[in-house]
Amino acid sequence: KNIFELRLYKYNAIDKYIDNLMVVFDECQRVLRDDGSLWVVIGDTYINGCLGSVPHRFTIEMMKHEWIQRNCVVWHKTNPKPESVKTRLSTSHEFIFFFTKTMDYYFDMNSIRQPYKDKPLDDIRSPRHHSLNGDVQLHTPVIQNPLGKAPQDFIEESKHSFGIGKKLGIDDVEHGAVYPPSLCYNPIKSCSKEGDLVLDCFSGSGTTGEVSLELGRQYVGYEINSKFVQLSQLRLANYFENNGL
Numbered sequence: 001k002n003i004f005e006l007r008l009y010k011y012n013a014i015d016k017y018i019d020n021l022m023v024v025f026d027e028c029q030r031v032l033r034d035d036g037s038l039w040v041v042i043g044d045t046y047i048n049g050c051l052g053s054v055p056h057r058f059t060i061e062m063m064k065h066e067w068i069q070r071n072c073v074v075w076h077k078t079n080p081k082p083e084s085v086k087t088r089l090s091t092s093h094e095f096i097f098f099f100t101k102t103m104d105y106y107f108d109m110n111s112i113r114q115p116y117k118d119k120p121l122d123d124i125r126s127p128r129h130h131s132l133n134g135d136v137q138l139h140t141p142v143i144q145n146p147l148g149k150a151p152q153d154f155i156e157e158s159k160h161s162f163g164i165g166k167k168l169g170i171d172d173v174e175h176g177a178v179y180p181p182s183l184c185y186n187p188i189k190s191c192s193k194e195g196d197l198v199l200d201c202f203s204g205s206g207t208t209g210e211v212s213l214e215l216g217r218q219y220v221g222y223e224i225n226s227k228f229v230q231l232s233q234l235r236l237a238n239y240f241e242n243n244g245l
Contacts, residue, residue: 014045014047014052014054014057017054018054018057018058018061021058021061022061022062022065024201024202025038025040025062025065025067025201026065027201028199028201029065029066029067029101031199032101032199033101034101034102034104034105035102035104035105035106036100036101036105036106036191036192037070037098037099037100037105037106037107037187037191038067038098038099038100039096039097039098039099039187039191040058040096040097040099041075041094041095041096041179041183042054042055042058042094042095042097043055043094043095044091044094044095055094055095055097056095058097059072059097062097062099066101067099067100067101068099068100068101068102068103069097069098069099070098070099070100071096071097071098071153072095072096072097072098072153073095073096073097073098073153073154073155074093074095074096074153074154074155075093075094075095075096075155075157075183076092076093076154076155076156076157077092077093077094077157077158077159078156078157078158079158079159080092080093080159081159096155096183098187105191106191106192106193107190107191108189108190108191108193109150109190110147111189111190112151112185112186112189112190113145113147113148113149113150113151114148114149114150114151115148115149116144116148116149151186155183157180157182157183158180159178159179159180178204178205178207179207180207181207181210181211184207184208184211184212185211185215188208188211188212188215188217189215192217194215194216194217195216195217195218196217196218197217197218197219197220198212198217198218198219198220199219199220199221199222200219200220200221200222201222202222202223203221203222203223203228203229203232204223204228204232205228205231205232205235206221206231206232206233206235206236208221209221209232209235209236210235210236210239213236213239213240213245214239219236
C-alpha cells in the first residue's frame with residue numbers, strides 16, 4: 001500500500017508538472033502569431049522503475065489545448081549521461097515536438113535542406129514494378145531537389161558538455177540542461193524570417209537567444225532563476241561585443 005501511494009503521489013506530481021507547463025504554453029498560444037510555430041524539447045523520468053512517458057503525456061495535453069502537432073523529432077545524444085543500469089537499456093534520447101496554431105503557418109523548407117549523401121539521380125523516368133499478377137505498374141518519378149533533401153525527424157547530436165558559465169568567467173553558475181546551439185538552427189531558420197521575433201519561455205542560459213541573434217532575428221527570453229538571467233545576459237552581451245553590434 002505504501003509503495004502504491006508513493007507511486008500515485010509521483011504520478012500526480014507529473015500531472016501537476018504538465019498542468020504548470022500548460023499555464024505557460026497557453027500564454028505562448030495567446031501571443032504567437034497565427035502563422036507562427038512552437039518547438040519544445042522535453043525529457044522523461046522514471047517513477048519507481050517505471051518510465052513516466054512525460055513527453056507524450058505532455059503532447060496529448062497540448063493537443064487538447066488545440067495545438068497542432070506537426071512532428072515528433074527524436075534527438076539521439078551521441079554522448080549521453082552514463083547510467084549504471086543493469087535491468088534496462090540506458091537512455092540516449094530526448095524528444096523535440098513541433099507545434100503550430102493553424103495549418104496555415106510559415107515554413108521555409110529550402111532554408112534547411114541537407115546535401116545528398118549519394119550522387120543525385122540523373123534518371124527521372126517513372127520507376128516500373130511488377131505486381132503479383134504480372135502487370136507492370138508505373139509510379140511517380142523521383143525528382144531530387146537541387147537544393148538538397150528535406151531533414152528527417154531524427155537528429156544525432158552530442159549533448160552540450162562544456163560549462164557556459166565557466167567559459168564566461170562565472171564559475172558558480174551553470175545550467176544543468178544545456179542543449180547544443182545546433183538544435184536551434186533548423187527551427188529558427190525554417191519557421192521565421194530575418195527580423196522576426198523569437199520567444200523562449202524557458203530561456204535558461206540563453207542558447208536560443210544567441211542563435212536567434214546570429215540568424216538576424218530579434219529575441220525575448222523569460223527565466224525565473226535570477227542566476228540564469230545573469231548568465232544569459234552576460235552571454236548575449238558577449239555576443240554583441242564580439243560581433244561589433
